[in-house]
Amino acid sequence: MRHTLSVMVENEPGVLSRVVGLFSGRGFNIESLNVAPTLEEGVSLMTITTIGDEQIIEQIVKQLRKLVTVIKVVDLTELKAVEREMVIIKINAEDAKRAEILRIVDIFRCKVIDVSIDELTIEVTGDHGKIEALINLLARFGIKEIARTGTVAMKRALQN
Amino acid sequence: MELTGAQIFLECLRKEGVEVVFGYPGGAIIDIYDQLPNYPFKHILVRHEQGAVHSADGYARATGNVGVSLVTSGPGATNAVTGIATAYMDSIPVVIFTGQVPTPLIGNDAFQEVDIVGITRPCTKHNYLVKDINELAYTVRQAFYLARSGRPGPVVVDLPKDLMQAKTEFIWPEDVSLRSYQPNLSPHIRQIKKVAELIANAERPVIYAGGGVVSAGAEEELTWLAKNLNIPVTATLMGLGAFPGNDPLWLGMLGMHGTYAANMAINNADLVLAIGARFDDRVTGKVDTFAAKATLVHIDIDPTSIQKNVAVHVPLVADCKSALSALKDVIEPTLEQNYSEDSHAVWVQQVKQWSEVHPLRYNKGSKFIKPQYVVEKVYEISNGDAIIATEVGQNQMWAAQFYKFKKSKSFLSSGGLGTMGYGLPAAIGAQMAFPDRLVVNIAGDGSIQMNIQELMTAVCNNLPVKIVILNNGYLGMVRQWQELFYKRNYCETCMDAQPDFVKLAEAYGAVGFRVTEEKDVTPVLTEAFALPKVCIIDVRVDPEENVYPMVPAGASLSDMLLV
Ligand SMILES: Cc1ncc(C[n+]2csc(CCOP(=O)(O)OP(=O)(O)O)c2C)c(N)n1
Numbered sequence: 023m024r025h026t027l028s029v030m031v032e033n034e035p036g037v038l039s040r041v042v043g044l045f046s047g048r049g050f051n052i053e054s055l056n057v058a059p060t061l062e063e064g065v066s067l068m069t070i071t072t073i074g075d076e077q078i079i080e081q082i083v084k085q086l087r088k089l090v091t092v093i094k095v096v097d098l099t100e101l102k103a104v105e106r107e108m109v110i111i112k113i114n115a116e117d118a119k120r121a122e123i124l125r126i127v128d129i130f131r132c133k134v135i136d137v138s139i140d141e142l143t144i145e146v147t148g149d150h151g152k153i154e155a156l157i158n159l160l161a162r163f164g165i166k167e168i169a170r171t172g173t174v175a176m177k178r179a180l181q182n
Numbered sequence: 183m184e185l186t187g188a189q190i191f192l193e194c195l196r197k198e199g200v201e202v203v204f205g206y207p208g209g210a211i212i213d214i215y216d217q218l219p220n221y222p223f224k225h226i227l228v229r230h231e232q233g234a235v236h237s238a239d240g241y242a243r244a245t246g247n248v249g250v251s252l253v254t255s256g257p258g259a260t261n262a263v264t265g266i267a268t269a270y271m272d273s274i275p276v277v278i279f280t281g282q283v284p285t286p287l288i289g290n291d292a293f294q295e296v297d298i299v300g301i302t303r304p305c306t307k308h309n310y311l312v313k314d315i316n317e318l319a320y321t322v323r324q325a326f327y328l329a330r331s332g333r334p335g336p337v338v339v340d341l342p343k344d345l346m347q348a349k350t351e352f353i354w355p356e357d358v359s360l361r362s363y364q365p366n367l368s369p370h371i372r373q374i375k376k377v378a379e380l381i382a383n384a385e386r387p388v389i390y391a392g393g394g395v396v397s398a399g400a401e402e403e404l405t406w407l408a409k410n411l412n413i414p415v416t417a418t419l420m421g422l423g424a425f426p427g428n429d430p431l432w433l434g435m436l437g438m439h440g441t442y443a444a445n446m447a448i449n450n451a452d453l454v455l456a457i458g459a460r461f462d463d464r465v466t467g468k469v470d471t472f473a474a475k476a477t478l479v480h481i482d483i484d485p486t487s488i489q490k491n492v493a494v495h496v497p498l499v500a501d502c503k504s505a506l507s508a509l510k511d512v513i514e515p516t517l518e519q520n521y522s523e524d525s526h527a528v529w530v531q532q533v534k535q536w537s538e539v540h541p542l543r544y545n546k547g548s549k550f551i552k553p554q555y556v557v558e559k560v561y562e563i564s565n566g567d568a569i570i571a572t573e574v575g576q577n578q579m580w581a582a583q584f585y586k587f588k589k590s591k592s593f594l595s596s597g598g599l600g601t602m603g604y605g606l607p608a609a610i611g612a613q614m615a616f617p618d619r620l621v622v623n624i625a626g627d628g629s630i631q632m633n634i635q636e637l638m639t640a641v642c643n644n645l646p647v648k649i650v651i652l653n654n655g656y657l658g659m660v661r662q663w664q665e666l667f668y669k670r671n672y673c674e675t676c677m678d679a680q681p682d683f684v685k686l687a688e689a690y691g692a693v694g695f696r697v698t699e700e701k702d703v704t705p706v707l708t709e710a711f712a713l714p715k716v717c718i719i720d721v722r723v724d725p726e727e728n729v730y731p732m733v734p735a736g737a738s739l740s741d742m743l744l745v
Contacts, residue, residue, distance in 0.1 A: 032362060035311075040303060047304045077489065084486040090308040090328065093362040 024053065024150070025079050026071050026105060026175045029086055030094040033059060033066040037091045041068065044089065050074065050082050054107075054172030065093065069174045071150075098175050105175040108147045110135070111157070114164035115142040123163060130156050141166065187315050187346040188213040191279070192221045194322040197354055200250050202614055204228055204237040208254020210281030210294060213346035226614060226643055229635035231258050233607035235265020235336075236633070238276045240608025242269075243594045244569055245615045246399065248329050249276040255283055256294030259340075260301065264601060266336050267305040271598025272420060273397060275334035277325045284344035285313065299340050307335030315348045320355045327358040332365030333484040334397055365483060369500035369508050376496055377455070377479050378512045382520045384453035384477075386529045387413045390436065390465075393420030393597070394458015394482060394502045396590045401425070403506035404457065410517060412526045414533045416444035418459050419582055419597040427586035428566070433533065434542065437465035438733045439579045442540035445731070445739040447533050451476040458482060458502040461491040462598070463735075471738035481505045540731070542583050543745055550724030551700045553577070553652040556707075557584035560622055560650060563707050568620040569594065571609035573629030574602045575659035577652045579729040581624040603632025606649060610636060613645040620648070620711055627653040628677055637690040640716045648710055649718045651683060654725045662728045666743070683720040692716035 031037045038057060045052050053071040060067045072082060079097065086095045098105075115123050120142070127134060127144055130152065136143035146156055150173065157165070185193065191214055195203070202224045207215045218225055228234040231253045238249030253262050259280040269276045283292040288311075299311045308328050310321050318341075325337040381387060395404055395417075401424050408415045408431050415425045416433040425432055434441030436448055448454060454476040459465070461480075466472040469492055480487075480494040481502055488497045498505055513520075544554040557580050560568070570585055571594040572578040578595055587593050594612060596604040609623040623630075630651055640647050652658075657675040664672050684694030693715050695706050703721065710717040731742040 036299065036303075039300070043303050077493075081486065081490060088484070088486050090360065090363050 023075070023099070024071060024073050025097055025099040026069065026103065026173055027083065027086070028096045028098050028175060028177075029068040029070060029092060030060070031066050031068060032091040032093065033064050034091060037066070040089055040091060041070075041086065044085055045072075045082075048081075048085065050078065054170070056172040056174050069172070071173050096177070098177060102178040103175050104178055105149045105173050106147050107150065107153055107173045108145065108171045109153055110143060110145050110169045111160060111165055112141055112143045112167040113160055114140060114166060116140050119163055123160070126156070126159055132156070183351075184349040185352045186213070186217070186349050187318055187341070188217045190315070190318050190350070190352045191322065191341065191346065192217055193352055194319055194354070195223065195250065196221060198248070198322075198326050202226060202241065203250045203252050204234040204241070204611065205252035206231050206234055206254065206258060208258050208281060208294070210255035210283060210343050211252065211258070211341070213343065214252065214341075226610075226639060228607065228639050230633060231261035232265050232603065233610075233633050233636040233639065235262045235276065235278060236268065236604050236607035237611035237614070237639075238278070239265060239269045239274050240571060240594050240611030241615050242274050242276055242611075243608070244591055244612035246397075246591060247275075248326055249274070249611065250279070251276065252279045253281070254294070255281040255298070256296045259296055259298040263301060263305070266302055266338065268596050268599045268601045268604060269336040270305040270307070272596065273334050273393060274336065275329040276336045277329050278336060278338045280338060280340050282311065282340045282342040285342045286344070288342065298338065302338045305336070306338050309338035309340070311340040312342065312345060315345045315350045318345065319353060323355050324358050324360070328363070332363070366485075366499050367483070367501040367504055369481075369498055369505040371508065373496060373498045374505070374508045374512055377498065377509060380453055380477055380479060380496065381411060381413075381455075381513070385526065386451045387411075387453040387455065387526060388433075388447045388451040389413050389415040390448065390454055390456045390459055391415060391417040391421040391424045392457065392459025393418065395421055395424040396458075398458060398483070398502035400458070400503035400506050401590045403503060403510060406510055407506060411513070411521055412524070412530055413455075414447055414530060416440070416447065418462065418465055419595060421459060422582060422593045423587035423590035426588050428588055431530070433537070435582055436739070438467065438735070439583065439729050439731065440733075440739075441537070441542055441583075442731055442742060442744065443533055443536040445733065445742060446536045448473050449475070449740050453477050454479070456480045456494070457506070460487045463491070466492065466739075467733045468736055468738045471740070540744055544727070545745070548724060550727070551697070551703060551721060553580050553654070553723040553727055554584050555700065556650065556652060556703055556721050556723065557581055557624065559703050559707055560624065561585045563704065563711055564620050564622065568592070568622050569609070569612045569616065571595065571605040571612065571621065571623045573605040573623070573625045574600045575626045575629060575657065576654070576662065576727070576729050577624050577626040577629065577658070579659075580652065583729075602626075602629035606630065606633050606640075606647070607636045609647040609649075610640050610645050613640070613647050614643070617645075622648045622650060625649055625651045626658060627651055627655065627680060628657045631681075634686070637687070637692055637716065641691040646714050646716055650707070651718065651720045652723050653683070653720050654723050654727065655680070656725060659729070661726075665726070665728070666732070667734065683718050687716075687718040690716075692718060695719045697721045
């Protein structure tokens with residue numbers, strides 16, 4: 023099963039490679055990983071999505087907690103969480119297809135951020151399901167390039 | 183007053199109470215060596231950096247204190263890596279200081295530069311590159327704190343040369359606190375009560391003790407529990423000595439080369455108390471069948487050890503000593519009421535019978551000297567009071583099987599990584615800590631050649647370690663696998679081209695003995711053990727002797743090959 027982990031770390035050199043090295047060294051899988059500073063000075067937040075059975079996820083969480091530079095690990099999968107990912111997609115869009123693509127863009131509330139004669143570049147944000155659905159829909163037009171941020175996530179309010 | 187980085191570093195070691203440093207100098211670390219004579223601790227100049235770390239590790243295992251080594255950048259640091267990984271796998275507290283090129287050169291492929299923090303990330307508990315002289319003292323303090331607290335382990339601190347020359351005020355940080363590192367030491371009392379209840383209701387309980395018992399210093403509590411509740415005890419390689427090896431409840435080691443009684447007991451137990459052990463594959467054999475009839479209780483300070491290899495029923499994250507003394511506190515008041523003297527008597531009888539039917543044994547009366555016989559004699563002559571270091575291979579297993587460890591911290595062996603070349607430098611470290619004890623390295627003819635250069639370290643520091651080579655002319659353990667599982671294809675395991683170990687000992691200024699007949703084993707060992715000198719005793723043993731019992735890799739513990 024896919025899990026989203028929120029990992030709070032000391033923001034110091036090498037902390038990313040400690041985390042990534044843990045995954046590669048122990049044969050765990052990283053689907054996406056996203057890091058940026060938080061409001062608290064010296065602390066960064068990583069959002070890691072990973073796939074594994076319960077036993078593997080338990081190990082991943084414990085092993086992460088064991089790293090000296092990791093402050094806190096929360097498995098957001100068990101909680102209600104808001105998840106978002108931003109994706110930029112460059113897609114074939116000759117005249118004949120353009121209208122249809124724009125209709126999809128509209129339905130999915132994406133933004134067109136660049137246009138050329140035969141290409142459109144669009145930006146989309148959404149949860150995992152929405153992104154996958156959009157990519158599936160657009161695939162048949164021919165996706166030329168794709169750039170994804172990976173998931174960022176946060177626990178919903180009013181939960182302990 | 184301002185001090186240089188090198189002085190601050192050495193002041194820190196003084197504050198930490200360091201007594202001995204095992205090291206090897208070089209350009210990147212020369213500023214520290216320049217100051218070294220002004221400080222009270224002893225520096226042992228090894229002959230290879232791997233030896234420095236193994237010696238610090240042997241010192242740590244024998245004393246329970248943190249071992250320290252000091253090496254230069256680049257090749258000095260990479261030579262240390264095997265030692266670091268060895269300590270990591272066995273959770274041994276050592277701090278390794280590595281020189282580094284000056285900070286402006288870092289990342290420029292400078293002379294003797296290597297990213298040792300990157301290289302050792304997966305085999306250290308934690309590591310640091312010090313980037314600011316004002317962080318030096320605090321980093322050293324943290325390194326010692328991390329190495330010895332929680333689940334112990336090696337910590338590397340990389341010291342750039344320019345920081346050793348820079349100056350600042352020395353401020354010793356009295357306290358260390360790391361918000362992200364809070365090892366959980368005290369047990370959950372509800373879990374403790376549950377364990378007590380399980381023990382009270384168990385008919386066939388077994389204690390399976392590991393190195394965690396030794397590092398927590400919980401031997402006494404463990405022994406109290408076993409003796410008062412009449413529970414048989416087995417241990418891993420790392421746990422040897424945690425329970426007296428001459429006690430009637432002692433089953434011997436379990437696992438791949440464990441005793442018949444220990445493995446059968448695990449297989450038939452209805453309750454297994456795993457204490458400071460990590461269900462290593464060399465111990466469990468086929469995981470699904472390990473202790474399949476038992477309720478499994480697992481006490482360990484490291485949450486990652488729990489549920490990693492085996493699903494346990496009652497997990498208990500705590501320091502082994504606090505957990506066992508909490509357990510004692512719960513059990514003691516009801517001892518008379520809940521446990522009679524003959525509780526588990528039938529079970530203990532059964533276990534004893536297994537020991538009698540298949541004791542550890544070997545074929546006597548052969549024309550060759552049997553290696554097991556040599557280990558037995560080492561035990562007898564040393565009265566079981568020696569510190570035994572081993573290399574890796576058959577020699578290690580025979581030492582584990584045939585030397586009865588009465589006290590903990592007296593068996594030094596590379597369990598997790600299985601590092602050939604560990605024994606001699608580790609013995610040196612232990613002898614440094616205990617100049618008056620007998621320290622014996624039980625070695626193979628292959629392994630001893632992996633760090634043979636440390637003979638010089640032993641000789642010139644008057645560390646009279648005894649090296650008993652069980653010389654079978656083979657890389658014996660690998661040959662045994664080839665014999666049993668690879669149709670006797672003895673490819674590249676015959677070591678018939680060997681140095682003359684007696685002459686070699688002499689060349690280094692040590693004393694060499696050669697033993698080729700069984701009748702000479704006792705007199706030669708007796709003579710060598712009494713000599714206040716480094717000795718090599720080259721014992722020519724049966725070339726094709728095997729270690730039994732043996733559970734083939736991946737098989738169930740019940741599928742033991744016996745003698
Ligand atoms: C550094 C290292 N290289 C290789 C091995 C693989 N290995 C395990 S046991 C062994 C044979 C050891 O031979 P020897 O030291 O002669 O001991 P014996 O088994 O004969 O007692 C080897 C090569 C190892 N454990 N460590």
